[in-house]
Amino acid sequence: MRTYPRNSPEAAARIVALILISDGHVSQSEYESLNRLEGTRDLGLKPQDMPGIVQTLCEDLLMEGFNGRSLLSHIGDGFMVSLMAEVDEPQLQSKVLRVATSVVNADEHLSDGEAAMLDAINRHWQKRPVMMVGNASAAVPQRS
Numbered sequence: 001m002r003t004y005p006r007n008s009p010e011a012a013a014r015i016v017a018l019i020l021i022s023d024g025h026v027s028q029s030e031y032e033s034l035n036r037l038e039g040t041r042d043l044g045l046k047p048q049d050m051p052g053i054v055q056t057l058c059e060d061l062l063m064e065g066f067n068g069r070s071l072l073s074h075i076g077d078g079f080m081v082s083l084m085a086e087v088d089e090p091q092l093q094s095k096v097l098r099v100a101t102s103v104v105n106a107d108e109h110l111s112d113g114e115a116a117m118l119d120a121i122n123r124h125w126q127k128r129p130v131m132m133v134g135n136a137s138a139a140v141p142q143r144s
Contacts, residue, residue: 003082012087012095013050016043016050016053016103018121026054031050037099043099084121084124096121097118097122100118100121
């Protein structure tokens, strides 16, 4: 798995990319929401950079033997720890969570995979869940 410099825009965007692919596909409405809310710019990237981040993440996962099943069960806790450690600045973490929350709400459906990934990110960063979305069991942080 490739690494990015700590607290870099790419490291932050890769965590958003995890959310984007956590339900097995990236919907057009998710990309549109990301662009409309300027989420990629909030993370320090140009909008056209995000598809490359998603593609790189998918390539890395395939090289690691990902078979399309549950993303969280494939990557495991050790992998999540290393990804989450690349973004340790609290303000950047909050931005990532705000952007990720906007993205998952874009298609008006919070999948089990998205809920599980948001929950995992919150746990790794020890963020306090503050709001529930729909019938999902994942807590989603409000904008800070």
